[in-house]
Amino acid sequence: MWRFLARRLLELVIVFFGVTFVIYCAVFLLPGDPIEALGGDRPLPESVQQQLREQYGLDQPIWQQYVNYLGGLFQGDLGTTFTGQSVSEQMASRWPTTITLALTAWVLTVLISVVLGLVAGLRRGSAIDRSVLLGTIIAESVPVFVMGITAQYVFGIMLKWTPIAGVGDGWPRSFILPALIIAIYGLAGVSRLMRGSVIDTMQSDFVRTLRAKGLSRRGIVGLHVTRNAAAPVVNVLAIQLGSLLGGTVVIEAIFNINGVGQLLYKAIQDQEGTLVVGVATTLVLIFLITNVVVDVISSLLDPRIRND
Incomplete structure (x- = not known):
């Protein structure tokens, strides 16, 4: 049973890192600059744009950005939007x-x-x-x-x-x-x-x-x-x-x-990459954990599943 559980958890970890990396790259490598979009019709000064890119780590290679994101994620921090709002706080009010x-x-x-x-x-x-x-x-x-x-x-x-x-x-x-x-x-x-x-x-x-x-x-x-x-x-x-x-x-x-779904929809429209990644990561994690729990319960009910 413990070997079966360990195998499922290992699979969860591998899938989690793979899916979240793809999501992160898909969001932050898309055409368009979210920092420029903050200014709307009046572009922000170049110095301000550069300062914001450094603040949010957008001036670093994509792999470094992803590692920094994981570091915050493992501490329970889903990040901060480009308007200074906490992703976790925005999601918390919409989950019910x-x-x-x-x-x-x-x-x-x-x-x-x-x-x-x-x-x-x-x-x-x-x-x-x-x-x-x-x-x-x-x-x-x-x-x-x-x-x-x-x-x-x-x-x-x-x-x-x-x-x-x-x-x-x-x-x-x-x-x-x-x-x-x-x-x-x-x-x-x-x-x-x-x-x-x-x-x-x-x-x-x-x-x-x-x-x-x-x-x-x-x-x-x-x-x-x-x-x-x-x-x-x-x-x-x-x-x-x-x-x-x-x-x-x-x-x-x-x-x-x-709800959270509408929050994700609006985040995509507003090019709030951090919010998109935060919501998507949470949904992926919920789905993966649900799969593992179902597999464990099924293996308890039918021991033959552990040998598959």
Whole structure:
């Protein structure tokens, strides 16, 4: 078990350094000078620009900048924006909103995907099964911003069921629509996975034995099939909980939700490289830790995984 855990942690460290270095290079090697952008229509004097570059370490090689960033990161410092604001403080005030949105989307994903996959699997080849497969394909094909804007217009403006933007009405009214849009992209793959797992479970030997013993179909499905079919789906759903935090970026921008996703969106627009890297690094770390936790829990439930 300890060897398995050590291997997973080593993989986490390698992936973390690789991904964060790519993110850092992608942000700070892009065309454009964020220091020049601070002046807007009136460029800052060259002496001031040089002083700011030295202050933020932008006059150093990219690898040195990355090492300096890691040094601060290991001390809990995500950096300071070019306007003098702490990245950690800006994120701290927005995390509750993003977490609420992500958790709401995750719960919707769990409820809808399990039900759709179970019904489709039990009615394989029926009109319901084909409808679920077609619906999930369509859901994954439509860009998230198109679906978000359309839902905002239909349910917010035409039907007036939900607020158009913001979270002024609190949970659940302000969160349910954006969370549902996020959930649709998660449940598409999970529902198909659940469907396939249900079909495999229904064809297994122990189900045939239960039928031979005279157990009713409802009892077989309710007590045995659902529990066994959901086992591989649980791992995917657990991993999605971490990835949903990063999936809120576009939706928070569309619905003007004051969360971490919107903070990242505005940071990209304003060329606040330190803020972009800080938010992206935090999201990557959350995702990686979630993966490791899921792997460890899965290995405890099924020791065969440790030997993979």
